[in-house]
Amino acid sequence: MESSHDIQAESIVVRFAGDSGDGVQLMGTQFVAATALTGRDFGTFPDYPAEIRAPHGTTYGVSAYQINLGAGPITTAGDAPKVLVAFNPAALKVNLPLLDDGALVVVNSESFTARGLTKAGYAEDPRKSGELDSFQLVEVDITGLTLEAVKPYGLSKSDAGRSKNFWALGLVQWMFGRDVGIIEDWVVKKFAKNAVVRDANLAALRAGHAYGETAELAAALPHLGTGKASFEPGEYRGVRGGEALALGLAAAGELADRPVIFCSYPITPASPILHQLARMGSLGVGVFQAEDEIAAACAAIGAAYGGAIGVTSSSGPGIALKTEAIGLAINAELPLVVVDSQRGGPSTGLPTKTEQSDLYQAVYGRNADAPLPVIAARSPSDCFAMAIEAVRIALRHMTPVFLLTDGYLANAAEPWLLPDMRDFAPIKSNAAKGPAGKAAIFDRDPKSLGRPWIAPGTPGFMHRIGGLEKDIRTGNISYDAENHQAMTHLRANKVAAVADFIPDQTVELGPQQGAVAVVGWGSTYGALYQAVRRILRTHKSVSHIHLRYLNPFPKNMGALLSGFDRLIVPEMNMGQLATLLRDKLGVEVIQYNKVTGQPFQIRELVRFIEAQLSASVHVGSLPRVMHGDRT
Amino acid sequence: MESSHDIQAESIVVRFAGDSGDGVQLMGTQFVAATALTGRDFGTFPDYPAEIRAPHGTTYGVSAYQINLGAGPITTAGDAPKVLVAFNPAALKVNLPLLDDGALVVVNSESFTARGLTKAGYAEDPRKSGELDSFQLVEVDITGLTLEAVKPYGLSKSDAGRSKNFWALGLVQWMFGRDVGIIEDWVVKKFAKNAVVRDANLAALRAGHAYGETAELAAALPHLGTGKASFEPGEYRGVRGGEALALGLAAAGELADRPVIFCSYPITPASPILHQLARMGSLGVGVFQAEDEIAAACAAIGAAYGGAIGVTSSSGPGIALKTEAIGLAINAELPLVVVDSQRGGPSTGLPTKTEQSDLYQAVYGRNADAPLPVIAARSPSDCFAMAIEAVRIALRHMTPVFLLTDGYLANAAEPWLLPDMRDFAPIKSNAAKGPAGKAAIFDRDPKSLGRPWIAPGTPGFMHRIGGLEKDIRTGNISYDAENHQAMTHLRANKVAAVADFIPDQTVELGPQQGAVAVVGWGSTYGALYQAVRRILRTHKSVSHIHLRYLNPFPKNMGALLSGFDRLIVPEMNMGQLATLLRDKLGVEVIQYNKVTGQPFQIRELVRFIEAQLSASVHVGSLPRVMHGDRT
Amino acid sequence: MSAQLTAKDFASEQEVRWCPGCGDYAILKAVTRVLADVGAQPENTVFVSGIGCAARFPYYIESYGFHTIHGRAPAIATGLRLANPELDIWVVTGDGDALSIGGNHLLHALRRNVGLKILLFNNEVYGLTKGQFSPTSRPGTRTPSSPAGSFDSPVSPGLFALGAGASFIARAIDVDKQGLGGVLEAVHAHEGAAFVEIYQNCIVYNDDVFSTFTAKENAADGQLHVKHGEPLVFGVDRGKGLRFDVATMKLEIVDAKARPAEVLRHDETNSTLAQLLLAMQPPEFPVALGVVHRNPRTSFEAAFYKHHPTGLKRTASVADAMRQTSTWWVK
Amino acid sequence: MSAQLTAKDFASEQEVRWCPGCGDYAILKAVTRVLADVGAQPENTVFVSGIGCAARFPYYIESYGFHTIHGRAPAIATGLRLANPELDIWVVTGDGDALSIGGNHLLHALRRNVGLKILLFNNEVYGLTKGQFSPTSRPGTRTPSSPAGSFDSPVSPGLFALGAGASFIARAIDVDKQGLGGVLEAVHAHEGAAFVEIYQNCIVYNDDVFSTFTAKENAADGQLHVKHGEPLVFGVDRGKGLRFDVATMKLEIVDAKARPAEVLRHDETNSTLAQLLLAMQPPEFPVALGVVHRNPRTSFEAAFYKHHPTGLKRTASVADAMRQTSTWWVK
């Protein structure tokens, strides 16, 4: 039987929120696992507090997990949640502003004590103050019912309470008309070592589900239903950017048949890559946790010098420290992959928030004329492909390569159609052409300008390299004026040569030429894609172009962009791609910049782009720079 | 009596060259001191070998000193020497290619032994091979005649030989029709502690001069004469960029009435500033030689936090290491001056060669959106004014400021009309406006957006600052989305506000609008000025615009540049100012880039600019990028 | 000097945000108490820190505070010291902040003997970044970046400081009010660099890692509280003592009651003894706590200001300085 | 292994560009000789250096060489070591390169015990940048950046290495063929990090700074050449010996002939003795030379490869790895 307020939609955004200790992250990932099996597309994003474990019940200790599920293509975690499960008042307070009008709000009534309300900073109980009037409020004593359910296992009150998240998960599963089978399987595997906890969680899970079943309550609880996604056939898994990037680096090692030596110093939000790779020894990956970022970059350079695939990874402040070492890799012409998981700045900034603001640093941020290739991943699963691409470029051209990702990609998850590794071409590196001897060291490939990669231990090729300018032929130190000019050109030409090997820039959505193109890069892909898709439904002419190669640009970029009257460049920074476009292509762009630490919302993009579409075509009359939706 | 081959000109370029040990640098500086007193304008540039003290007689051990003297304005050390004094074959070999046709070449014949020739890599004696035919060769046994002259003082042969440079100096003084009086005075002062050396040098000096007098030789030796400069009246001294910059920092301390704490780690070519300031304790300057560049930047930040004027100084590779710390100064809003003495790169590159290639690093080279003001000195004496300006901006806006100089400016010397310190306005810093309390800390000046500078030790104002994003009002840590957006704008607006306090951009030479403007920055000033001056003599329309403020640009820049059909941007890099002009002003420019480690030559600039003048006005048809004269 | 302040007066208005049960709370309490006891003035007290959980410390103290960047606090504090040698400057740092990324600056602050009061909160883990092993973690420590156990051999903060030439080295336990309090008072009194290693329990990522000697039941045999001039004894009713065997050049434990004469007396100025004490590890030996080494020498700032007798006040003018070379007049 | 090579075979074709009379020449000679003597193979030998006069070293050796950036050689060499633990990796560095900017990396290479042969050329000055004082310069050293004399208190390379937990610490004099040669052979044989301080004369900026013990006339009383298991004696006909006084916990010099029994014997495994020997300074004491400390333990690369038994060879496929989580099929 359908209750009046059921929610049926193409896709639904659900958000779980509670204390760091309430296990909402686990609840979220399990709900996603279950969702996947129902053939829905999804996008997720966890929202951690900055503190490790802030005092219980405080607003800054709230942890949340958002899932956008339904008919595809789903490319973001969604703008405004339609459903919120809040385990305590603080969780309600923090997340209420995000909700869609008329959203369903399930709260754990037990937690709405005077103490809980004050801790959350509520002067008045929001359930009575009327501020929830525009939502569907459902109060459930989740804690009480959980304790009830797990009583047989004789756990302490606090331990018993830990099963809350499973109880709630059971209920949500019911609302989506699903059973709890596959979650049960997971619980059994996960808690095999601790029977009591296992059984308590199973009991809570089933009780939550049964709670929905119980007739007299059903009325209060809506059914939630979404469209089904039409997936390309194949084997899928859910993946986060960090996992995909780590797997991609391991895959590159496999494709190049070289060990990967990953050198890093922990930092938010780059650490997940380190943690993943630390478990990939069997894939030929060695991990070195260095004493600092400088040592990490240097060790990766040393590893590359030794013939391994040297990779170093950090976030903005740590990348800044690697700057000098990266210059050495440029001069010594050694392959090096530098992964930059961007975060809010400047300085320590907002470690747990996302931003796209290291593009300047990647492209221009070194002493002297020191060009290098820069590429960026655009979605969690794309991190896999771009990691392989970064290694491919580094080995082909014998140069350091920047791979840009960010805090959003690192933690966001999406379904990933598992690739067939045989579809990836092996990664080749330059071998010595001539006979043994120093002469061979700088005998470059004429197309890529990459030099042979010859590691110590190779008989007959003993040679010296370093950070001083070198003779373009012999590789010996040279202070000669003309030679320095020639080497400077060579370094520039080498990076330019990358464009001869990468695919032409394509248009994601919309016409190949027209009034407006929305040009983006990196993690904003999903939001821009959806925004343009929505606008296209209204039969307006707009196109979405998304860059993965930022330096050099694909060869057809200039021609492609010249096909549009206006270029809108939305970025989660103050206009760094805009600078690149002006500098390298001399084009005029309309900037849309948002620097809040939050990903773009589809609706704010739609609003801005439509405003541009209806505005007169005369660019001069438009404000050149606009700023993000502040709400 | 005049000899046929006398050299009379507006100005003459003289070059002294020998082994590192031959004392040519001293010879050069003394010759300049003497020149100054004759009312000639001059520009000098020393050319050190990269090695500390390379083996005797080798080409890579050659040290040289070039002086351009005569009627002013002289703004460079000159293109092609008219006179060369070479103490050995290696010195001849290295410097011959630089000489002007028909130049006078004085060689120390004693050094042209078989051994000396091979060491220099001469298969054949150049005096016989005919390769000197197009020059006026004068052979003098400088060593022999010096030994002769100093015999009375019973010095060892090698010690006696050390007076060579004074003997040669005496001869050159004679050729210019001068006596050796003031050099004698200097020798007497300088070697007061060592009578024997003093007397030997005096004897050599006089002997060299007398050698010219001696009738029968005069014929072989030409007289050299130049025009007199018309100087603005006042007191003058010769000054190198390094000295002027150090004095400028001390002057800023005086003007702000604060101690200056200079924190640095030695590096070529920045060290001279450190060495100069180490002697300025009585001017309220404290020097801290840190363990590395990171510590140097951090200590300067700590000193600024403590209420002193914190300055840190390095060259490209060292500046790269300071990147993260500079970001902290931006976020904490502390004043900091970062002096970057640019050199050839990337990486260790060409430490002793000059380049303008750290502009990218200064403007764009940090993680996240981290804007800061960037200014550049354009001549040795201008380093004084710009050092004061850098401190003024840092204290007014409470921000780190980049001051760019380079290897050329650091070592080049020119006459300096000593300023009257009363002509400089005192440097003010922001004081707390409100009553004591944390609230006062971020109560900014509405125009400059600089916050009050309140150091620990001040009662009542205890507060915390740091590198995390802060609330725009309270200064407390804030992860709030809207606040981050607001702070990001504030940081951008603060740097933009600098433009409200700096002078409008002026045109150095030529019309205020016209066909072509040559736009430069930094140490190329002298060469661009002379090139444009020459072309103007031919009544062609060309103007010279030289920037000292690179970020932000002066407010009138856009309007000023729009008054010219074409903009030529010559730089000793691959086009970094060109990028800035495209990015910030959206203008199209014609690049002229030279990256040889050598300063521009006036003639190559004239050639390029004239080519542009005669080319069709349609920019499209012009190559957008041209490269430096390779010879 | 104004009225005597209390520990409360040194607590800032900021909400403390460490995990419930973190050892940092106890240290914060001890520090504020000592600041009050020694009559410190908030306006002349500065806390400088790097990045980490420990490095949050300055926010919670009512004084001047600078939460800088990772590993650089000693360098920033050195600059501050030169700008104002009158301040009481405390540097709060973690084992990662001080010994991983910050090792070089700590080395140089110690060998220069800069007047800084350096508190290293050693929890043998990177807390803030969620629990990776640190340079003080024991081999075999399982963390997200060492799932099979770490294999770096750790550095001893105390021995490192000694090798760097530190003039003051002390040790204490986070929850040991008395021991920590006494050490902090000695720190406050020391001129030059004072280095303290505080064993701090990270309840979330490295709980009880020090319990082998901090736990009540292990305290007697696990802790040796040193005091200058007094015998080096420990154990229940201080029945055990340290003896030095010249034949092996090693320490050994003897019955302090039976052979009191052979028991070493603590000499905080002797660096050989310091090395022996700092190297002791449980279970064979107790952990040496208190002021292990104190050998005062001229501080860096004192030497600096000997070169600047007027305290960076001007005694000459730039107008004159620019004329300290041959000049000439053009009429 | 191919035919025995000679010192000449290890000299590269590059022209040596140190100042005439620089101590580096003697060291270069000793190194090439030892490489030949120990039968090193050029293709399996790598010299990694930072920046400085000393750091020019790799250019002059016929082997693989990497002239990196200032202070980072130990970090770069660590990465190289992990990539190929079969190589002989020598790190050549100066007192500034190793102890000023590079202090942190040296600390961690030593405590991790990375298999690197680290030669620190200590000339107590920054040579390449024209003579500023360094962290090993004595107080009062007049240089361009310390015209009135430096006032930094210096660090002792040996004591620093000991504090960092080095498993091998030796000392030698640039021109002492025999002493340096012997040390270099021991270095070559050591697994893990071998640290050597070589007193190197900078004839241009710091001439004769070590002559108090290196000069012929001072050698006998100024130098103590240690040998494991042998008495610690020195002086003309080895008449003086070292004795340890437990009362003062200090070393003293005794008549070795009169009281032979009291003279200490060298034990290179004892770190307390190492500290005492490394701390000795003229004129009171001779300078300890030779292998002062050698206490082998597992090298970092050995521990690393214990975690990678197949030597970074793949034993699984990425195709399988990406499926190590719940997957689903869409038909």
Ligand SMILES: Cc1ncc(C[n+]2csc(CCOP(=O)(O)OP(=O)(O)O)c2C)c(N)n1
């Ligand atoms: C340049 C830089 N690198 C890395 C980080 C990430 N980071 C912050 S704190 C920290 C280590 C903290 O460990 P510790 O110093 O022991 O302090 P604790 O949190 O354990 O108190 C790291 C790696 C950073 N903030 N900045």
Ligand SMILES: Cc1ncc(C[n+]2csc(CCOP(=O)(O)OP(=O)(O)O)c2C)c(N)n1
């Ligand atoms: C990042 C960086 N900072 C500074 C320098 C300048 N520099 C080169 S070598 C050197 C110190 C050399 O001293 P040392 O290591 O003792 O070697 P030495 O020349 O005495 O053999 C310095 C400061 C540099 N090249 N790079």
Ligand code: SF4
């Ligand atoms: S993570 Fe550990 S050190 Fe950090 S606050 Fe929590 S308990 Fe304390």
Ligand code: SF4
């Ligand atoms: S400066 Fe000193 S160390 Fe450098 S090469 Fe010359 S003598 Fe040797």
Ligand SMILES: [Mg+2]
């Ligand atoms: Mg820690």
Ligand SMILES: [Mg+2]
């Ligand atoms: Mg040195």
